[in-house]
Amino acid sequence: MPVGDAADVPRAASDDGTPEAKATVDGGPASRPLTEEDFADVDFSALDYTSDYKRFMVDGVPESVRQQALQKLWHSDTMFTQVDPFQDYAGDYTDAAVVPIGGLKTAYKIGRGFLSEEEAAEWDKLGKTPEQQLAIAESIVVTVVAERPDTAEVAAFFAASEAYMGDLYPAESNHFVGVEALLQPNVLFLVARRRGVAVGCGALVRSQGDTAEIKRMWVDADARRERIGVRLLEALLDAARGDGVSIVRLETGNAQPEALGLYRRFGFVERAAFGSYAPDPLSVFMELQLAAPDI
Numbered sequence: 001m002p003v004g005d006a007a008d009v010p011r012a013a014s015d016d017g018t019p020e021a022k023a024t025v026d027g028g029p030a031s032r033p034l035t036e037e038d039f040a041d042v043d044f045s046a047l048d049y050t051s052d053y054k055r056f057m058v059d060g061v062p063e064s065v066r067q068q069a070l071q072k073l074w075h076s077d078t079m080f081t082q083v084d085p086f087q088d089y090a091g092d093y094t095d096a097a098v099v100p101i102g103g104l105k106t107a108y109k110i111g112r113g114f115l116s117e118e119e120a121a122e123w124d125k126l127g128k129t130p131e132q133q134l135a136i137a138e139s140i141v142v143t144v145v146a147e148r149p150d151t152a153e154v155a156a157f158f159a160a161s162e163a164y165m166g167d168l169y170p171a172e173s174n175h176f177v178g179v180e181a182l183l184q185p186n187v188l189f190l191v192a193r194r195r196g197v198a199v200g201c202g203a204l205v206r207s208q209g210d211t212a213e214i215k216r217m218w219v220d221a222d223a224r225r226e227r228i229g230v231r232l233l234e235a236l237l238d239a240a241r242g243d244g245v246s247i248v249r250l251e252t253g254n255a256q257p258e259a260l261g262l263y264r265r266f267g268f269v270e271r272a273a274f275g276s277y278a279p280d281p282l283s284v285f286m287e288l289q290l291a292a293p294d295i
Helices: 063-076 083-097 117-125 130-139 152-168 228-242 257-265
Strands: 011-013 019-021 142-146 187-194 197-206 211-219 247-253 269-271 283-289
Touching: 142 228, 152 187, 152 197, 152 211, 187 228, 197 228, 211 228, 228 247, 228 257, 247 257, 257 283
Parallel strands: 211 247
Antiparallel strands: 011 019, 142 187, 187 197, 197 211, 247 283, 269 283
16 A cells, blocks of 8 residues: 555533544544444455555554554565564554655554655655755666676675575476676677666577567565666666567576566566476476567
8 A cells, every 4th residue: 555645633621621532443533432342344354465545543543453454464465474564563654644646754664564765765765855855766776787797796696696596496396597698799698787786687588589588587575675686677678679589488497476476567477488497396487578669
């Protein structure tokens, strides 16, 4: 849920002059405090990190209701299995609730872990001059350019990816491409850099005809959730279109839901094994039909 969707929560004074919470079950104003009966319609068992928790976080919600909802969030998002982030959640969400729509006033995406670097930069820009905002924006620029695959930085990526895949799949289900093959003229090898530091890589291997295959996609663990994989995939597909490729294929594993989700969002669909690959129950073979580039 976007952080800025939370609305300002007004407060009124009771007869003795103390502030009285004014809210309804949908987060709007009301003339009475809320009770547990106001939340009888909620199926707490169905709540998870994708749910909208706004109605539980406004002033006036019974603490028993709030905690019941937050417990569901806690158990559905591993970020909140750590004590400090979970305890900070309510305070951060309350901060978000008093900022106009579009504002950014929390250290966490609600129910979705830490903010990405771009979102954190939006927080940092609040109250800054245009010059200061430009400096902040430039500090998070990610570049994706063609580089050689035989550098020390890339070697570290390959070692990390092979160790990771080795923990997920048996050796016969891993299909790594070596450096020598990536140095061939039919290969475009891209490296993503942030502030000059390599944070990810990927390769486009041109095949016979109008097809190509994506290989060696990897994002450094410290750069996850920063859309590095999205930028690498966009750059690889743009290069494929520019080179006249009409079909892009890939092989990935069934134990990598994040990778599968990324490819599916770009329109990749599952297909049978292709090329030299043998059918494998642990492999997922996919392809994307590319539209012709704009002229």
